[in-house]
Amino acid sequence: MTMTSPQVAAPAGAAAPAARTSRRASRRSWAGWWFIGPFMAVFALVFLAPIAYSIYLSVFRNQLIGGTAFVGLDNYARALGDSQFWSALGRVSLFLAVQVPVMLTIALVVALALDSGRLYGKSFFRISIFLPYAVPAVVATLMWGFMYGTRFGLVGNINQAFGLNLPSPLSSELVLASIGNIVTWEFIGYNMLIFYSALTVIPKSLYEAAEIDGAGQLRVIAAIKLPAIRGAIVVASIFSVIGSFQLFNEPSILKSLSPNTISTYFTPNLYAFSLSFSGQQYNYSATVAIIMGLITMAIAYAVQVRGMRKEL
Amino acid sequence: MSVQTAARPGSAGVGTSSPLKLRTPRLRSPRTTGTRRSRRSLVLTLLMGIVLLYSLAPLFWLLVNATKTQDGLLNSFGLWFDGDFALWDNIARTATYDGGIFLRWFANTVLYVVLGAGGATFLAVLGGYALAKFDFPGRKAVFAVVIGAVAIPGTALAVPTFLMFSQMGLTNTPWAVIIPSLISPFGLYLMWTFATEAIPTEIMESARIDGASEARTFFQVCLPLLTPGIVTVLLFTMVATWNNYFLPLIMLKNPDWYPLTLGLNAWNAQAGTAGGEAIFNLVITGSLLTILPLIAAFLLLQRYWQSGLSAGSVKE
Numbered sequence: 001m002t003m004t005s006p007q008v009a010a011p012a013g014a015a016a017p018a019a020r021t022s023r024r025a026s027r028r029s030w031a032g033w034w035f036i037g038p039f040m041a042v043f044a045l046v047f048l049a050p051i052a053y054s055i056y057l058s059v060f061r062n063q064l065i066g067g068t069a070f071v072g073l074d075n076y077a078r079a080l081g082d083s084q085f086w087s088a089l090g091r092v093s094l095f096l097a098v099q100v101p102v103m104l105t106i107a108l109v110v111a112l113a114l115d116s117g118r119l120y121g122k123s124f125f126r127i128s129i130f131l132p133y134a135v136p137a138v139v140a141t142l143m144w145g146f147m148y149g150t151r152f153g154l155v156g157n158i159n160q161a162f163g164l165n166l167p168s169p170l171s172s173e174l175v176l177a178s179i180g181n182i183v184t185w186e187f188i189g190y191n192m193l194i195f196y197s198a199l200t201v202i203p204k205s206l207y208e209a210a211e212i213d214g215a216g217q218l219r220v221i222a223a224i225k226l227p228a229i230r231g232a233i234v235v236a237s238i239f240s241v242i243g244s245f246q247l248f249n250e251p252s253i254l255k256s257l258s259p260n261t262i263s264t265y266f267t268p269n270l271y272a273f274s275l276s277f278s279g280q281q282y283n284y285s286a287t288v289a290i291i292m293g294l295i296t297m298a299i300a301y302a303v304q305v306r307g308m309r310k311e312l
Numbered sequence: 313m314s315v316q317t318a319a320r321p322g323s324a325g326v327g328t329s330s331p332l333k334l335r336t337p338r339l340r341s342p343r344t345t346g347t348r349r350s351r352r353s354l355v356l357t358l359l360m361g362i363v364l365l366y367s368l369a370p371l372f373w374l375l376v377n378a379t380k381t382q383d384g385l386l387n388s389f390g391l392w393f394d395g396d397f398a399l400w401d402n403i404a405r406t407a408t409y410d411g412g413i414f415l416r417w418f419a420n421t422v423l424y425v426v427l428g429a430g431g432a433t434f435l436a437v438l439g440g441y442a443l444a445k446f447d448f449p450g451r452k453a454v455f456a457v458v459i460g461a462v463a464i465p466g467t468a469l470a471v472p473t474f475l476m477f478s479q480m481g482l483t484n485t486p487w488a489v490i491i492p493s494l495i496s497p498f499g500l501y502l503m504w505t506f507a508t509e510a511i512p513t514e515i516m517e518s519a520r521i522d523g524a525s526e527a528r529t530f531f532q533v534c535l536p537l538l539t540p541g542i543v544t545v546l547l548f549t550m551v552a553t554w555n556n557y558f559l560p561l562i563m564l565k566n567p568d569w570y571p572l573t574l575g576l577n578a579w580n581a582q583a584g585t586a587g588g589e590a591i592f593n594l595v596i597t598g599s600l601l602t603i604l605p606l607i608a609a610f611l612l613l614q615r616y617w618q619s620g621l622s623a624g625s626v627k628e
Contacts, residue, residue: 032446039439053472134606136555138573
């Protein structure tokens with residue numbers, strides 16, 4: 001649970017001048033609970049209680065005969081031997097390994113280009129590239145799904161116009177890449193904004209110093225900008241890791257356009273969803289979700305530790 | 313974090329010659345690098361133009377195809393207009409199809425956004441203020457729990473939340489969508505960093521000395537200072553609620569309570585069912601109508617959310 005706290009707790013200390021901290025300390029009282037209390041009450045209801053209930057569910061099994069029985073870690077053992085679960089996990093891992101670096105690299109390049117002050121129409125670029133973030137995943141997926149279509153989509157148009165026979169982006173070989181494209185489209189702007197916001201607050205004095213030293217643009221990027229926004233890069237990576245492992249909306253919606261290429265266990269999330277809402281296997285579904293939660297936290301933690309170590 | 317790192321440029325080999333001021337002024341406005349390094353580059357602009365095109369082309373496709381009839385969709389080139397311009401007709405049909413259910417979905421979405429995103433922002437502002445400006449027992453624990461919870465996948469919560477809510481009789485009601493939307497850990501985090509920067513403790517002290525209660529200090533003294541941060545959090549929670557798909561998908565069975573996202577998906581899936589009428593032109597027009605309000609909000613409120621984010625990232 002404390003995985004990301006060091007990273008966020010650190011700036012608290014750094015930001016608050018010592019005087020302010022001590023003054024606050026002198027006022028240590030329960031007054032703050034008037035303000036944090038409402039948040040924590042709802043948080044307990046919609047986060048903590050479901051997590052606890054999930055763990056409870058995962059150690060039981062609902063049997064046809066005998067009702068619900070305590071089975072210890074049996075559900076976990078079953079998941080570890082479940083080839084559908086592994087295939088789903090493998091698919092999102094591949095997705096993570098390819099899509100996240102591509103997306104973050106493009107976002108970073110755009111942010112650096114915006115920050116370099118060498119673009120014409122900078123604010124037009126910034127807002128336009130960010131816009132896809134405001135598009136719901138449902139609309140983004142339907143839109144791209146239609147465009148992918150060989151019937152009235154662009155791929156169909158191109159095939160017709162040039163007499164080509166391009167493979168359908170929704171075929172089973174290409175569908176994961178096509179989903180990757182949709183997710184990349186949705187989140188380049190969001191990540192770009194995280195990077196750009198971090199870049200804009202680098203103290204200008206650093207650039208002046210670099211200029212005196214005769215450093216060029218690329219040198220400034222490598223030596224000042226990238227190290228300075230490492231925190232933002234780590235945060236964006238963690239969000240992307242979590243997002244990849246939770247992949248659900250895009251495949252779930254594409255399924256109606258391409259029912260044969262997306263299985264019910266295409267991603268772990270889709271698998272957990274099908275297990276509980278089509279299969280009524282609530283206990284096993286909760287188990288799959290908990291395992292994914294643990295894996296996600298472990299990888300997010302690893303990303304964070306790695307990012308922080310480089311900094312030191 | 314960025315500020316801390318910037319303090320040690322020596323390790324990177326450049327910038328050692330200058331004494332560095334670490335404490336950046338509060339709420340710096342975005343830096344205008346352009347003034348000094350004003351050599352604009354056509355090549356760079358064109359290269360970025362590719363990303364720009366990639367970002368805007370699908371939206372252009374949506375706009376173009378919202379003007380086509382169902383036949384036109386099948387028979388014309390995707391990235392240009394068809395002969396007959398059917399946008400107004402499509403909008404009218406979208407709004408009236410199936411007894412005007414689209415308008416109902418639109419109203420539902422607005423309801424979820426107003427109560428869900430509005431409530432989430434309110435709770436995040438109060439909570440962020442508490443974390444930034446008060447030392448209370450359990451502060452660190454609150455912090456660790458909330459931040460850790462961000463990493464928990466939605467599905468880990470979805471199934472148990474659904475089962476819990478169904479026992480409480482909340483599923484298939486608007487509350488099942490609104491209540492979970494009230495928590496935005498990202499919003500809390502953003503407000504916490506923003507309030508730390510934006511509210512000088514001295515102001516709070518003097519309000520207290522003047523005899524103001526904690527509530528009065530917050531609402532009359534601190535709240536106005538938090539405006540850019542509040543707008544930012546509101547926009548992001550609005551996007552999250554407006555675009556929410558997974559939560560309503562599991563919670564709602566009755567189409568009368570669907571938000572737009574679920575409704576559009578149902579219309580799209582309708583073509584695949586036996587005897588279902590293919591209404592792709594309405595799906596596309598409905599999609600366009602769904603995204604317009606958010607795009608308008610982002611464009612109109614640019615000034616606020618961009619300064620809100622910059623201030624937030626000081627402490628990232």
